[in-house]
Amino acid sequence: MxxxxxxxxxxxxxxxxxxxxxxxxxxxxxxxxxxxxxxxxxxxxxxxxxxxxxxxxxxxxxxxxxxxxxxxxxxxxxxxxxxxxxxxxxxxxxxxxxxxxxxxxxxxxxxxxxxxxxxxxxxxxxxxxxxxxxxxxxxxxxxxxxxxxxxxxxxxxxxxxxxxxxxxxxxxxxxxxxxxxxxxxxxxxxxxxxxxxxxxxxxxxxxxxxxxxxxEFDSSTAPLTHTPLLTNPVTTAGVFSKGEASSEYFNGKAVRVNPALLSINNNTGHGGTKISTVDKYTVLEASIYKAVVHAFMNELNVPRVRSVAPFGACFDSKKVGTAYTGPAVPTIDLVLQSKDVYWRIYGANSMVQVSKDVSCLGFVDGGVDSRTSIVIGGHQIEENLLEIDFKASTLGFSPASVP
Known part of the structure; x- marks a missing residue:
């Protein structure tokens, strides 16, 4: 182990x-x-x-x-x-x-x-x-x-x-x-x-x-899973010209929630899933956030404690076990291209230790009208190898440590 x-x-x-x-x-x-x-x-x-x-x-x-x-x-x-x-x-x-x-x-x-x-x-x-x-x-x-x-x-x-x-x-x-x-x-x-x-x-x-x-770099030490990258036809930049597409990296297929939230609206640019290094933690549209927290709580079966901003679901660390992938909590799969292509998030990337005795699920409620339905943030990216291929328009990813 x-x-x-x-x-x-x-x-x-x-x-x-x-x-x-x-x-x-x-x-x-x-x-x-x-x-x-x-x-x-x-x-x-x-x-x-x-x-x-x-x-x-x-x-x-x-x-x-x-x-x-x-x-x-x-x-x-x-x-x-x-x-x-x-x-x-x-x-x-x-x-x-x-x-x-x-x-x-x-x-x-x-x-x-x-x-x-x-x-x-x-x-x-x-x-x-x-x-x-x-x-x-x-x-x-x-x-x-x-x-x-x-x-x-x-x-x-x-x-x-x-x-x-x-x-x-x-x-x-x-x-x-x-x-x-x-x-x-x-x-x-x-x-x-x-x-x-x-x-x-x-x-x-x-x-x-x-x-x-x-x-050119060799990823043979960490074989990659690949999924297509999509182009959002509407930019998410603060200042832009009409008709300008987004420069960010999106994946718009379904995580196991309402598919309509994860497809990109061609008129407004809302929806989809993107990867961000400036968002500290993964941000989820409100209904997705509630569904994830509900499922996570049911599987973990540990009582919640007072929330610590910006997180909503926090727990007594002493009642959460440990594993070699971090805190012993349920894994979270972001299903991307199909059920066989998913980003698996273990405890080290899903949980945040906010104090000596409290750890929180490191996902943030993005509200009911969030521009992007899922933003995979820095904490969830850490200890993973990501490869972005411009020519093939694909995202490759591989966790640095897996069971």
Whole structure:
């Protein structure tokens, strides 16, 4: 029987093996795979990565947002570089980004984030849901490639502002978008280096480092189950143009609840299931939440204690047993493509220890009119390997520890 420590070691071996395997052929200037280290901030529970950007290179800390459209960085403070290039209105980068706005006159001396005749996008803090306008531009960006590092000389990003840094982890100056757009980090790395159009995510439940892999990596140590990714025809971004599709990763087949809630409405974009690294915990539409809690309670058969926000179902930890997959509670299966394709959630990912004596089911009631019916949050993603394949439009997933 494996211990929690064994499971944690297994998780790190998965990430390390992928890194070593994909870095064996990095002698050329066109790597087959790239990697970013990710750690969990203990104060905010946000997932943080660090890149190097600008000339000379400067380390930049970013919150990882799996579904965001692009990388944005605060350009208002301590942004110094000699290699920044604004994206001029109607230029190829502007068309690639699908910008719908243009700054014709900037009322201050020219600098990154404020130059005349530059196209604009709308960087958003997806934790506070605050967005502002910001200029599109490019600068040098360096990413680790195993044996060394590689540089993208003209990596497109958006200049954000200080006001939208609110509630981000200490030292963070922006957010890294990994969504399905042509200027997200995956898309730009794929295009620049001609890599396989897929990336993998390993998030750790501890402050220790997880990883994000781009391009070619070996998942043989953790065989993956695959399910189709759907495109929501209506974006969930805070600011958008009419007809814009979502950049996030959705799966719209049935979990065992009302199927109508899990299909995506083509007119409103409501419904479906998506994966998020900025939501701390899985969020369920109210009727789904009630059904899950009811079934969970019946199976667990342990009396509830006073709720601890944001959770509704909490228990006396001393009355909940333990297993090598975490607390000894009923498993929860999110049935995806069919009854044979499901994401199994064990106690380590379903339960949250909120105090010495109280643990809660780590699912949150999203209300009766939630935009997305199921949002699989960070706590449930941890200790799983996820693979997003742009070409095949599939999600692959494999838990780091299974019975």
């Amino acid at each position: 494996a211990s929690p420590l064994t499971n944690l070691i297994h998780f790190f071996l998965i990430c390390t093996i992928h890194f070593i395997t994909s870095s064996t052929a990095k002698s050329s200037t066109r790597p087959k795979g790239l990697i970013l280290s990710v750690y969990k901030d203990p104060s905010t529970l946000q997932y943080i990565t660090e890149i190097k950007q600008r000339t000379p290179l400067v380390p930049v800390k970013l919150v990882v947002d799996l579904g965001a459209e692009f990388l944005w960085v605060n350009c208002e403070k301590d942004f110094t570089t000699s290699s920044y290039k604004p994206a001029l209105c109607n230029s190829a980068p502007c068309k690639l980004s699908k910008s719908i706005a243009c700054t014709t006159e900037c009322y201050s001396p020219a600098k990154p984030g404020c130059t005349n005749n530059t196209c604009d996008l709308f960087p958003e803090n997806t934790i506070t849901l605050l967005a502002t306008s910001g200029s599109l531009g490019s600068d040098a960006l360096t990413v680790q490639s195993g044996a060394g590092s590689v540089t993208v000389p003209n990596f497109l990003f958006v200049c954000g502002s200080t006001i939208i840094l609110d509630k981000l982890a200490s030292g963070v100056t922006g957010m890294l978008g990994l969504g399905r757009t042509k200027i997200s980090m995956p898309s730009q790395l794929f295009s620049t280096f001609g890599m396989k159009r897929k990336f993998g995510v390993c998030l750790s439940s501890t402050p220790s480092k997880g990883s994000i892999f781009f391009g």
